[in-house]
Amino acid sequence: MTVNPKEERKSPTRKHTALPKAQILIEALPWLTRHHGKTVVIKFGGNAMVDEDLKAAFAQDVVFLRHAGLKPVVVHGGGPQISRALDRHGIVSEFKAGLRVTTEDAMDVVRMVLAGQVQRELVGLLNRHGPLAVGLTGEDAHTLTATKHRPQIDGEPVDIGRVGEITEIDTGAIEALLADGRIPVVSSIARSQDDHHVYNINADTAAAALAAALGAETLMVLTDVEGLYEDWPDSDEVISRLTASQLEKLLPELSSGMVPKMEGCLHAVRNGVTTARVIDGRVQHSILLEIFTDEGIGTMVVPDEQGTS
Numbered sequence: 001m002t003v004n005p006k007e008e009r010k011s012p013t014r015k016h017t018a019l020p021k022a023q024i025l026i027e028a029l030p031w032l033t034r035h036h037g038k039t040v041v042i043k044f045g046g047n048a049m050v051d052e053d054l055k056a057a058f059a060q061d062v063v064f065l066r067h068a069g070l071k072p073v074v075v076h077g078g079g080p081q082i083s084r085a086l087d088r089h090g091i092v093s094e095f096k097a098g099l100r101v102t103t104e105d106a107m108d109v110v111r112m113v114l115a116g117q118v119q120r121e122l123v124g125l126l127n128r129h130g131p132l133a134v135g136l137t138g139e140d141a142h143t144l145t146a147t148k149h150r151p152q153i154d155g156e157p158v159d160i161g162r163v164g165e166i167t168e169i170d171t172g173a174i175e176a177l178l179a180d181g182r183i184p185v186v187s188s189i190a191r192s193q194d195d196h197h198v199y200n201i202n203a204d205t206a207a208a209a210l211a212a213a214l215g216a217e218t219l220m221v222l223t224d225v226e227g228l229y230e231d232w233p234d235s236d237e238v239i240s241r242l243t244a245s246q247l248e249k250l251l252p253e254l255s256s257g258m259v260p261k262m263e264g265c266l267h268a269v270r271n272g273v274t275t276a277r278v279i280d281g282r283v284q285h286s287i288l289l290e291i292f293t294d295e296g297i298g299t300m301v302v303p304d305e306q307g308t309s
Contacts, residue, residue: 028292036069038217043207044076046224048281059125061287077203078118097151102161114187137187141173144190146199164199169213208264212271222281227299265301
């Protein structure tokens with residue numbers, strides 16, 4: 001069939017419908033340039049961990065980062081899954097100072113769920129897009145070493161079992177995986193510095209410590225809220241950006257659930273990480289929106305010297 005050349009020239013209208021896609025890609029260009037080759041540590045948790053659509057979108061985002069030239073590292077906990085497994089084993093879930101009380105029996109379940117269930121599912125989702133993800137726990141290659149953590153309640157230390165405080169980090173295994181183009185997926189369990197057991201580590205804390213040790217460009221913490229609120233519950237205005245010192249002043253006023261997340265952000269930016277971000281994991285592709293758009297979403301924490309520039 002012969003095509004009339006005049007009919008061929010009518011196609012620009014059709015082509016113009018793709019222009020918004022091109023504009024979105026161009027908007028991402030400076031951010032792609034800035035983050036290319038940089039390490040990004042992402043703490044996976046909250047609703048994004050249990051909603052099937054959000055899990056799939058999270059995996060797509062992480063793989064996109066990898067193909068865009070970044071080096072993503074995923075750190076995860078598994079609170080909802082651990083609670084369900086403990087219920088099945090007849091072990092009561094108890095929390096003190098915002099942390100799960102982890103008895104020896106509970107630790108066996110925590111270890112099984114994190115390394116055998118949550119991690120394997122996440123690795124599987126990522127590897128639908130290619131042979132990219134490799135799972136490990138903080139025990140592997142001495143990645144995380146910890147001693148017993150004794151939080152204080154009303155000024156008195158309390159025993160919450162096999163919950164650890166990180167004392168040492170060896171990033172060798174993670175760096176080797178990154179150099180090989182892989183995506184490390186790390187379960188928040190640590191080897192004990194003192195005995196042959198293991199410790200349960202708060203995943204926010206583990207992600208922040210790894211981000212600092214890896215010299216990451218960014219720490220991203222997925223939550224079930226829009227970010228850090230200006231004056232909750234009287235206002236739902238989200239603080240878009242604040243310095244380390246500003247955050248430190250706010251810490252005593254925060255809800256118990258936000259404290260480990262924001263303490264992690266504070267630790268990260270005070271130990272070499274350029275930015276730490278708390279973002280809403282209930283929003284599909286929130287990671288891409290935060291890194292590659294001008295507006296961003298959530299709350300960004302920066303070192304003090306950046307806040308004055």
